[in-house]
Amino acid sequence: MPIFHEKRQLVTPGDLLAENDYINGENTYKENGKIYATRVGLFDHDDKRIFVVALKSFYIPMVGDTVIGKVLEVMLSGWIVDVRAPYVALLRASDALERPVRPQRDDLPALFDVGDMMIAKIVAYDRTRDPLLTVLERGLGKVARGQTIEITPTKIPRVIGKKGSMITTIKNETGCQVIIGQNGRIVIAGKTPEDERLAIMAIRLVEQEAHTTGLTDRVTEMLRKEKVEKSDKEVAENVPKET
Amino acid sequence: MSQKKPEKLIDEKDIRFDNRKLNEMRPVKIEVGILGNADGSAYIEQGKNRILAAVYGPREIHPKHQALPDRAALRCRYHMAPFSVQERKSPAPSRREVEISKVMREALEPSVFTEYYPRTAIDLFVEVLQADGGTRCAGITVASLALADAGIPMRDLVSACAAGKVESRIVLDLSDVEDKSSDGADVPVAYMPNLNAVTLLQMDGMLTPDEFEQVLNLAVEGCKQIGQVQKEALRAKYVTAKEVATETEEEAEEEAKE
Amino acid sequence: MASMMAAKARAKRVAQLIARGKRLDGREINDYREVQIESGLIERAEGSARVRLGKTEVLVGVKIESGEPFLDTPNEGVLTVNAELVPLASPTFEAGPPDENSIELARVVDRGIRESKAIATEDLVVEAGEKVFIVFVDVYVLNHDGNLIDASALAALAALLNTKMFNYEVKDGEVKIKPGYKPLSIRNHPIAVTFAKINDKLVVDPWLEEEQVMEARLTMTIEKDGKVCAMQKGGYGVFTTQQILEAGKIAQQKATELRKLVVKE
Numbered sequence: 001m002p003i004f005h006e007k008r009q010l011v012t013p014g015d016l017l018a019e020n021d022y023i024n025g026e027n028t029y030k031e032n033g034k035i036y037a038t039r040v041g042l043f044d045h046d047d048k049r050i051f052v053v054a055l056k057s058f059y060i061p062m063v064g065d066t067v068i069g070k071v072l073e074v075m076l077s078g079w080i081v082d083v084r085a086p087y088v089a090l091l092r093a094s095d096a097l098e099r100p101v102r103p104q105r106d107d108l109p110a111l112f113d114v115g116d117m118m119i120a121k122i123v124a125y126d127r128t129r130d131p132l133l134t135v136l137e138r139g140l141g142k143v144a145r146g147q148t149i150e151i152t153p154t155k156i157p158r159v160i161g162k163k164g165s166m167i168t169t170i171k172n173e174t175g176c177q178v179i180i181g182q183n184g185r186i187v188i189a190g191k192t193p194e195d196e197r198l199a200i201m202a203i204r205l206v207e208q209e210a211h212t213t214g215l216t217d218r219v220t221e222m223l224r225k226e227k228v229e230k231s232d233k234e235v236a237e238n239v240p241k242e243t
Numbered sequence: 244m245s246q247k248k249p250e251k252l253i254d255e256k257d258i259r260f261d262n263r264k265l266n267e268m269r270p271v272k273i274e275v276g277i278l279g280n281a282d283g284s285a286y287i288e289q290g291k292n293r294i295l296a297a298v299y300g301p302r303e304i305h306p307k308h309q310a311l312p313d314r315a316a317l318r319c320r321y322h323m324a325p326f327s328v329q330e331r332k333s334p335a336p337s338r339r340e341v342e343i344s345k346v347m348r349e350a351l352e353p354s355v356f357t358e359y360y361p362r363t364a365i366d367l368f369v370e371v372l373q374a375d376g377g378t379r380c381a382g383i384t385v386a387s388l389a390l391a392d393a394g395i396p397m398r399d400l401v402s403a404c405a406a407g408k409v410e411s412r413i414v415l416d417l418s419d420v421e422d423k424s425s426d427g428a429d430v431p432v433a434y435m436p437n438l439n440a441v442t443l444l445q446m447d448g449m450l451t452p453d454e455f456e457q458v459l460n461l462a463v464e465g466c467k468q469i470g471q472v473q474k475e476a477l478r479a480k481y482v483t484a485k486e487v488a489t490e491t492e493e494e495a496e497e498e499a500k501e
Numbered sequence: 502m503a504s505m506m507a508a509k510a511r512a513k514r515v516a517q518l519i520a521r522g523k524r525l526d527g528r529e530i531n532d533y534r535e536v537q538i539e540s541g542l543i544e545r546a547e548g549s550a551r552v553r554l555g556k557t558e559v560l561v562g563v564k565i566e567s568g569e570p571f572l573d574t575p576n577e578g579v580l581t582v583n584a585e586l587v588p589l590a591s592p593t594f595e596a597g598p599p600d601e602n603s604i605e606l607a608r609v610v611d612r613g614i615r616e617s618k619a620i621a622t623e624d625l626v627v628e629a630g631e632k633v634f635i636v637f638v639d640v641y642v643l644n645h646d647g648n649l650i651d652a653s654a655l656a657a658l659a660a661l662l663n664t665k666m667f668n669y670e671v672k673d674g675e676v677k678i679k680p681g682y683k684p685l686s687i688r689n690h691p692i693a694v695t696f697a698k699i700n701d702k703l704v705v706d707p708w709l710e711e712e713q714v715m716e717a718r719l720t721m722t723i724e725k726d727g728k729v730c731a732m733q734k735g736g737y738g739v740f741t742t743q744q745i746l747e748a749g750k751i752a753q754q755k756a757t758e759l760r761k762l763v764v765k766e
Contacts, residue, residue: 010481012474013354013391014399014437027396029356036437038356038396040477055481056394058282058301086301086315086363127361128312330572338604345601345735349717352737430732440739444719446732447616452749455729459742 005043025051059153059183061131068181071116084183087130095134117143146189151207153184158210173223174199268416273476283393287385291375296385298393300365314357319348323371350433350443356396376419403433404465406458434466512714519699533706540663548664552656556646561660567676570633578625578633582611584640591645612731613691613722621686647708654693692756695720723756
């Protein structure tokens with residue numbers, strides 16, 4: 001049962017990872033009993049599975065995912081939405097309005113216009129058609145305020161953290177509302193733009209250092225340091241001028 | 244302005260006009276992930292060749308009628324900049340560029356898991372900024388890295404290199420002036436090293452069947468060498484990111500002690 | 502939808518048969534379809550030939566005109582090959598400028614003729630660096646039933662062998678045609694041999710049904726002394742070096758057989 005690499009070793013597409021007896025997991029494929037990597041990433045395995053933690057990949061829609069989308073087009077009975085995937089998504093008017101749609105009376109752009117951001121859920125997706133969205137559940141709908149940033153989708157789990165530890169830390173330290181889309185988009189809404197900037201800094205730090213340990217502590221420390229500097233600066237600016 | 248052509252391309256000691264041995268490749272330098280907007284990109288310098296490759300995709304396909312129901316459509320454009328060659332080349336696609344775009348696409352397609360993304364397009368752009376022979380091979384080498392950089396799942400990297408015959412000797416990696424010599428031959432080859440599969444094979448010139456076998460084997464060896472350089476280039480991108488992260492970790496530890 | 506299913510079923514059948522060493526049209530793995538060659542049918546052209554390879558039909562016309570030489574070869578005439586996949590030849594051909602398939606076809610046929618030095622281009626010079634003759638080889642596909650490359654290359658060779666160069670004199674810098682002619686000097690006879698790879702087996706001269714199922718194709722052009730003068734891999738599949746070298750051996754045999762049909766001793 002040979003394995004050809006050590007854990008956390010960098011592998012490239014086509015690298016032979018293992019032979020026979022293993023199941024090929026994420027970012028690998030099996031041919032003639034041999035398992036090869038399909039993406040650049042870090043090799044890992046457990047007793048049964050061989051897999052690769054990819055350095056870079058893009059979002060593939062999954063039914064049930066919460067995503068943050070941007071409206072590309074308004075049509076007669078719905079919207080075409082960009083969800084940062086190889087496929088555009090469709091939000092039908094019936095999945096946005098709780099009552100039946102009346103095309104002559106209902107003003108679709110008033111609900112969502114081109115360029116608007118929304119928090120939506122994927123209700124259907126398969127190989128033969130584009131993903132379908134809904135905004136009819138709690139917590140879904142148009143993004144009314146705040147900023148949206150994009151990170152690589154593979155880092156989303158790290159931004160959330162074990163049992164939500166990272167995301168909770170960021171929310172608490174900055175007082176911001178943070179909504180995470182599985183598709184690598186994050187909405188940050190704070191009391192002030194400054195607070196939002198801090199939250200964004202924290203998320204960017206997590207994105208860059210996702211593969212290191214002790215990250216939650218470092219993020220907390222970084223945020224506290226920034227806040228102290230900020231209030232020092234405010235104190236300095238508020239000192240009355242000598243007459 | 245024209246370059247002076249050397250009298251003989253290979254001397255009696257089998258040293259080529261640019262001081263290379265018969266089976267020596269030109270110096271190669273590759274960088275991955277250098278363009279900001281593209282999903283994946285890579286750049287190569289091989290001898291005087293300077294070639295850039297970028298990938299967009301998988302993404303919505305336009306025009307829609309080009310969509311394939313069961314896989315992604317891989318589209319490839321090989322293009323030479325007007326200033327890339329000795330005599331300015333018109334920007335309009337030449338017949339040569341059209342043919343090369345086709346064979347490049349066919350060289351890379353076997354490596355991509357197109358069946359994972361039906362009805363999308365994976366668009367590859369290869370721009371030759373400076374040309375000195377062997378541009379389709381260097382282009383394939385760097386296009387394959389751009390695909391890997393974009394995170395598109397692949398069976399293997401595709402490595403490409405040409406071999407041929409110049410002044411009766413079998414040589415590796417012909418530069419432009421060697422390629423243009425009469426009575427020679429040029430055989431560009433692309434190869435998937437981990438799967439032992441040839442994905443591009445063309446030839447101009449004349450070779451006996453024995454000579455062809457030698458040339459093919461030499462080209463495949465060249466491809467394997469290029470494969471090593473490609474892997475190093477992918478690793479280098481990761482290592483720099485890792486170094487930055489480790490430095491920050493170390494700084495944090497230092498500060499914690501204070 | 503029904504025709505798509507039927508097409509898929511037929512494709513599967515073709516592949517299955519080939520795995521057992523048989524072909525749907527009854528041929529052996531290494532057999533070409535029946536070849537018919539007719540020369541000189543277009544009087545207005547300096548040379549012409551029509552090849553029928555099974556049901557594939559290609560017509561080639563050769564025209565010779567005077568023009569300027571290329572800058573880097575002032576002492577040589579010019580060869581230019583063009584191919585048209587005319588819409589009447591197949592429901593899949595559309596009218597319009599040459600697409601990548603017709604460009605590839607023309608360039609592969611061109612390579613065979615050019616690299617084998619079949620045409621004595623140094624005999625086509627009127628005034629070095631100023632005026633030479635250009636040999637236009639125009640490939641016109643009339644019916645597509647597979648393996649356009651081999652049929653076109655064969656027709657091009659037959660047309661060139663049929664080509665008569667007119668006598669001329671130079672008056673006031675202009676080329677004036679005089680009565681009489683002599684055959685264009687053709688000193689090599691390149692023959693293209695194309696293989697299709699289906700289910701890891703190589704079959705020679707694929708017809709349309711096989712082309713629609715094949716993973717890849719490999720063309721080798723062999724000149725009269727057995728040297729290889731052009732090669733082209735096509736399609737989205739792959740070949741091992743072993744398969745390439747084996748194809749080379751078969752191509753030698755096939756080229757010799759096909760050449761006998763075009764070049765009369």
